[in-house]
Amino acid sequence: xxxxxxxxxPPLPASPAAAAASTPAAARVPVPAAxxxxxxxxxDWFGEHARDLPWRRPDAGAWSVMVSEFMLQQTPVVRVLPVxxxxxxxxxxxxxxxxxxxxxxxxxxxxxxxxxxxxxLHAAATAIAHQHGGEVPHSHSELLALPGVGEYTAxxxxxxxxxxxHIVLDTNVRRVFARLVTGVEYPPNATTAAERRTATAxxxxxxxxxxxxxxxxxELGALLCTARSPQCGACPVAARCAWRLAGxxxxxxxxxRGQTYAGTDRQVRGRLLAVLRASTDPVPQAALDAVWHEPVxxxxxxxxxxxxxxxxxxxxxxxxxxx
DNA sequence: CATCCGTGGAT
DNA sequence: TATCCAAGGAT
Numbered sequence: 001x002x003x004x005x006x007x008x009x010p011p012l013p014a015s016p017a018a019a020a021a022s023t024p025a026a027a028r029v030p031v032p033a034a035x036x037x038x039x040x041x042x043x044d045w046f047g048e049h050a051r052d053l054p055w056r057r058p059d060a061g062a063w064s065v066m067v068s069e070f071m072l073q074q075t076p077v078v079r080v081l082p083v084x085x086x087x088x089x090x091x092x093x094x095x096x097x098x099x100x101x102x103x104x105x106x107x108x109x110x111x112x113x114x115x116x117x118x119x120x121l122h123a124a125a126t127a128i129a130h131q132h133g134g135e136v137p138h139s140h141s142e143l144l145a146l147p148g149v150g151e152y153t154a155x156x157x158x159x160x161x162x163x164x165x166h167i168v169l170d171t172n173v174r175r176v177f178a179r180l181v182t183g184v185e186y187p188p189n190a191t192t193a194a195e196r197r198t199a200t201a202x203x204x205x206x207x208x209x210x211x212x213x214x215x216x217x218x219e220l221g222a223l224l225c226t227a228r229s230p231q232c233g234a235c236p237v238a239a240r241c242a243w244r245l246a247g248x249x250x251x252x253x254x255x256x257r258g259q260t261y262a263g264t265d266r267q268v269r270g271r272l273l274a275v276l277r278a279s280t281d282p283v284p285q286a287a288l289d290a291v292w293h294e295p296v297x298x299x300x301x302x303x304x305x306x307x308x309x310x311x312x313x314x315x316x317x318x319x320x321x322x323x
Numbered sequence: 324c325a326t327c328c329g330t331g332g333a334t
Numbered sequence: 335t336a337t338c339c340a341a342g343g344a345t
Binding site for chain 3 (some may be wrong): 117152226
Binding site (some may be wrong): 111 | 328329330
């Protein structure tokens with residue numbers, strides 16, 4: 001919203017030159033002002049164009065936010081929407097999920113992918129129910145201690161659910177900063193210390209503004225500053241985007257290798273688990289054998305699922321989702 | 324730090 | 335058809 005006009009925030013966004021040069025007052029003054037403008041531009045844009053997502057509505061609690069964050073880890077919004085609604089209706093509070101078997105969480109996960117997330121979310125709900133009085137923790141460190149919650153998710157829940165001030169570095173925000181600040185098309189493969197410094201430098205001092213900034217930059221990356229075809233014409237900060245000002249140079253260096261999927265253990269695991277999800281009764285070995293012809297890989301995949309706790313072997317070659 | 328872990332839509 | 339990519343985390 002309105003930005004505090006006093007420049008009480010830390011200096012420096014971009015220009016390494018400006019930062020390096022031990023410039024006296026004159027060169028430092030414009031920076032915080034420009035940063036405050038940046039906040040306003042992106043946050044105002046967000047106010048106009050933000051999607052009306054269930055976990056963003058005023059009545060959405062921290063649990064709704066947390067469930068959405070788990071589901072959105074590497075899965076697009078459109079596929080998350082219906083499953084998220086089912087989960088919140090069925091398990092309105094963490095304790096409700098905690099009372100279920102892990103297998104039911106895996107089943108209700110459906111085809112969102114990476115089903116270990118369902119297991120971890122169930123484990124997180126159990127920890128919340130038993131160790132946090134049933135309430136999703138507020139602090140970043142407590143969130144981080146939950147299974148399936150890493151640096152990003154802890155910051156996202158603290159920021160989106162509780163309005164706390166954190167750098168929130170997901171793939172969208174990292175891409176926005178790579179372009180806007182660093183002037184390159186894509187961020188590094190893994191989050192770097194330099195990215196954290198950039199995000200910290202740009203983080204609004206005011207807590208509420210910081211939370212809006214986090215959501216707004218993420219939305220900007222999701223809707224306009226996309227990986228494939230950025231819509232710079234509609235971008236509120238295109239005029240000061242370092243990448244654009246540099247002529248939108250293409251990504252340098254090796255293309256990030258896409259993970260081939262066909263024929264991998266992941267595909268086999270997916271098929272095996274699909275059979276188990278579809279059946280409320282334990283499944284005989286023969287039904288699992290039918291999904292993949294190669295016996296060695298098939299056995300390895302099944303062993304992996306058991307190892308991960310996604311599948312429970314019963315006696316005499318029968319399997320089911322974990323009770 | 325590199326790999327592994329699902330799934331499906333868009334280009 | 336092949337590749338890319340989507341609100342990452344754990345090891």
